[in-house]
Amino acid sequence: MRIVMKAKRFPRPGTAVCLGAGLSVATAWGFNDDGQTDILWRNYSTGENAAWLMNGPNFLSSTPLPVMTDLDWKMVGTGDFNNDGQLDILWRHATTGQNAVWYMNGSAYLSTASIQSVSDTDWEIVGTGYFNADGNIDLLWRNRVTGDNAIWFMNGVTQSGFTDIQAQPDVDWRIVGTGDFNNDGQTDILWRHATTGQNAVWYMNGATYLSTAAIQTVADTDWEIVGAGYFNAGNRTDILWRHKVIGHNVIWFMNGVIQAGATYLQTQADANWKVCGTGDSRVDTDADGLPDLWERNYFGNLIQNGVGDWDADGLGNLEEYWNGTSPTAQFGLQVFTPLK
Secondary structure (H helix, E strand, O other), X not given: OHHHHXXXXXXXXXXXXXXXXXXXOOOOEOOEOOOOOEEEEEEOOOOOEEEEEEEOOEEEEEEXXXXXXXXXXXXXXXXXXXXXXXXXXXXXXXXXXXXEEEEEEOOEEEEEEEEOOOOOOOEEEEEEEOOOOOOOOEXXXXXXXXXXXXXXXXXXXXXXXXXXXOOOOOOOEEEEEEEOOOOOOOOEEEEEXXXXXXXXXXXXXXXXXXXXXXXXXXXXXXXXXXXXXOOOOOOOOEEEEEXXXXXXXXXXXXXXXXXXXXXXXXXXXXXXXEEEEEEOOOOOOOOOOOOHHHHHHHHOOOOOOOOOOOOOOOOOHHHHHHHOEOOOOOOOOEOXXXXX
């Protein structure tokens, strides 16, 4: 993505700073306080935004997010950009090339931060993940015309470096998600072919491509992969599908790249509502069994591990996580639904 690095000074977003001013703040980690993977939606007719709060594969309720009436602002990902234990929302403007992050506290908007603009809108942000070992969420880019791919290494909302990764010149191959599909602690890249219905995963080692694994083909290209996340207790990255015509939504439960099961979610028949990603609260970059967001929410860092007992109540941190209890309050307080 070297063309970006040669561009002139990047303007800061002019409208993004007021995207959701005046909203109240709620305490939570993720989009609510249960540690589950939730589903992020945007209505590309009205500018409304919402999160489906989930309990595994089960819909609990929908919570509204701030409205963004400029429909050229596209939700393009989630991640904890300020390391506060909360999932934030990443945006890109389809015509100006501005980029921004909504800092969130659960489902409540806090403030907006700009990210360096990329005026060439052939470059699309297609995912987020941890592509180096610094503990900061990074940005995955794809050029929809040339098939080039790149990663921006981030320090919060500041680009600290970048690398080109191997190109995929067949632009019908679309990057549709990221996740750890082989449980090696690395962020892998999920692909779907827009005309053949083939699906595949690029196994990655940081920003280095290792190999490709095929996933079962779905020839009906009205079915779109719209996200990946942990939707059951199997500790495997699952795949979220949406039918762009009839509005059906389905989760594939995965065992690596093998489909182990599936379930339908409730239908959202209004095709103006698009899934913009998942709020995945269970990413674990240090492979200690404790989700990063959970650790940062309680301890402010990733120093703790699963066997530690910070509050000395006889329950290890991992046991507290699985029980849904606080690791910083002795003997007690249940804070979210147990994940067993």
